[in-house]
Amino acid sequence: MTAAPSAPNLPLALTMGEPAGIGGEIALMAWRQRRERNLPPFFLIDDPVRLAVLGHATGLPVPVREIADPAEAMAAFDNGLPVLPQELAAPVIPGRPDPANGGAVIASIDRAVDLVRAGQAAAVVTNPIQKSSLYAAGFRHPGHTEYLAHLAGLKDEPVMLLEGGGLRVALATIHVALKDVAGLLTSDVLLHTARVTCQALRRDFGIAQPRLAVAALNPHAGEGGAMGREEMEIIAPAVAILKAEGLAVTGPLPADTLFHAGARAMYDAVICQYHDQGLIPLKTLDFDTGVNITLGLPFIRTSPDHGTALSLAGTGKASPSSLVAALLSADRLARQRAMAS
Template sequence: MTPAPPLALTMGDPAGIGGEITLAAWARLRAAGPAFVVLDDPRRLAGLAAGLGWDVPIAEVGGPEEAAAVFADRLPVMTLRLPVPAVPGRPDPANAPAVLGAIERAVALAQSGRAGGVVTNPISKATLYRSGFAFPGHTEFLGALTGTSAPPVMLLASPMLRVVPVTIHVSLRRALDMLSTAEIVRTGLALAAGLREGFGIDAPRIAVAGLNPHAGEEGAMGDEEGVLVVPAIEALRARGVDAFGPLPPDTMFTARARAGYDAALCLYHDQALIPIKTLDMDGGVNVTLGLPIIRTSPDHGTAFGIAGQGVADPSSLVAALRLAAEMAARRTKEPAAP
């Protein structure tokens, strides 16, 4: 297996917890890796570490190529200056260009092969919107940056559960209007491919959620299952995907039910994210499927209320870095000899 290059980690919103969980993640991973380089303002990180009383030496580097050599002793940072000083808990739209610039630069590094993948710290979409950001969220922005023809798919993964929502960052009312058999099929195919390529699951089993209580109770509580979901499952199975359902959403996430599938295909945002965040908030990782690069992120937000206090748990970021490295290693695995 050919070693993958170091990962590129973005700053996220500098007023959130991204900086301190980055420092803490480096402390956890410095000995064994995976190595990563941070796209951030080194003055901000150094000041944050000093304010928290943490010993995190900073190394300004020119690219991921230098990160592995210094990673055990210093946190490698590719310099990206903030327009205004960051104040924990007080997001400032003036820093939006730096936040977005870190994402753009990280994607470029991954596309060129200089970085093994992109790991993103949490952003504040509301703050970015005030600066003119035109995308619903990270996932859609990454799709535009990489020029993907189909919308990317958001997978939330932890050792306890993997889930994908068909519709993502839209209101529930709009999500119902957007839901279609074609979108369920498209998302299911992307999920199956992602499980094979990114997780090494050769024949993934996909449980498909119903939309209505009791999965519609044979039409008594809604006909979307019969009209939209069943035809999608049949189409997925015709394409060789082991998909089954629709399952009642209130019972498909029990421990016994989860043992019967590799991932759950859900129909809207909260149907997918509530169970995984309830089961494993600290270990959950956001993975974007359908991109030409690897992208993961912690499964939580900016946590402005506790930013700068040194109490934020870095476990989800550590899990995101480790998963990105595992996925990158699978992509660089040399083909078996004939």
Template sequence: MSDSAAAPLVLTPGEPAGAGAEIALKAWATAHERLPPFFLLEEPDRLAALAIRLGTGTPIIEISAPEAARAAFDNGLPVLPISYAAPPEAGRLDPANGPAVIDAIERAVGMTTEGRAGAVVTLPIQKSVLYEAGFRYPGHTEFLAALAGPEITPVMMLAAPELRVVPVTIHIPLKRVPDVLTTEMIVTKARITAEALKRDFGCERPRLAIAGLNPHAGEDGTIGTEDRDVVAPAVAALRAEGIEAVGPLSADTMFHAEARKTYDAAICMYHDQALIPIKTVDFWGGVNVTLGLPFIRTSPDHGTALELAGTGKAHADSLIAALTMAGEMAEARARA
């Protein structure tokens, strides 16, 4: 990393009963020589014992401040201590530890906005447990947006080296999508995506492919009118702003290798229209990126893996990809 992006990344603990600590240990053990320096908010003794039990060979280095992480990183995984109310057990959820997880996310955001960390990388949380601890947000993304400020509109991007996708609507039933989808919603998320592509991904003139909602993008209204009445006006508005956008495009021809070369991100109308292609193209390399925040946030594109916790079987590939992408984004933002 350049000096302008020298602050280490901060990794939040995620669900302590899940596989997050395990994949953090594996990420350092298998890839630290090619990863940007990062530190983890966790209990050092618990991590050291877990590293021995799983045989990862990861040295744990307790640090007292983010600034110490870079010097320690080559020799071991830097850990800034936190405390859990109850000893975490693999696969056994305990709401008593929810406040520590919430506090760690808040601390990570604070350190990043202060410039002491270069980006926030979040391990997966178990929302049901956090709800019992008073968590009032649908998920990580909304919580991070609330911490960032009242005017923030967060946008979820799933990104891999060969494909970036943004779902306009996310966790709602498919039957509700046509009623929820609006021209302004598409324009807002596409605009934020274009800005992020320039600032954080080094795309001087971002190219957006806007998917249609219906089969064959509605065929001029014969297979639903949403593409003609909602999506097409959004594309026109984006182009009027100087954003290079095309569409509405038939989603069934947008994601093959030749088509992917023609755009920098695909704006999709609903969850599976975006996530099925990227998980098919690169299941382990996909990264969840939150756009529209004043700080960089990435996350592995998987859940807490409670069933794998403590077994040594959880893959660290997506975390390694999330750490790598966060470092690259920090470099791009520094240059911009």
């Protein structure tokens, strides 16, 4: 089986991620599965010498092909992992992040975005970062999603959508403490999240008439105000506006009955009010191959739905399943967006 070309006949740009984490080895593993998984061509922005050494140390010997330009990746991919060199400032010890390498991690993201926006790569796929290490290096963004929005120059916040196990969840609030969610939740936030999600489902997922379910914040959807008034004062008014705009939206719906098989058949995505409300059911359904997708960007970005797994780094025991799913998802979304353009 030959690898499927990436839309529009361009390779995917895979970022380094935290070099002391599992990003390098799962990239090696993914390349080794390229034929059986019918992976699209991709290149990794990383240190080629580090990757070659890592492959031998973890029992994953992979021919590394240093490239000078993304165009070389298409021809090189079948015979080796194409790597666009990114110099590291300090030696990498698996499991021990070094803030000295934070600049290289950030540069890898910057270069991937630049290459996609310049039409030299089809989409950005990001390996996991270690935010504590980047913060020590001067990084000032809560995470990947917010930094990508900064690079894209967005005026509005992007939307984090996660997909896996036949479920899609979009988050109204993302990386905030649970005690702060109610104060951050507004009808405008919900309207933005739902509109961006609907637009992406049409353009990037090919769903002509997206169906959205909106989760309640409180138990029993607030029970008429007895358990909270957010449903009455914030969520229901937003749903009414979306319906008036012609969108197929239902809610607010109690979260404890929203994720079983019968309920999932009734919608294409759920708007969840906070991180764990969406991530717990998704990871329960599909812990290994969930994908993080950023909506609202002028380019496609996907990522594995897991962290750097420092305790597994350098062992060769990490699973590449989520990265493989992220690569396949990026290719599928890029193809769909190209057709919709």
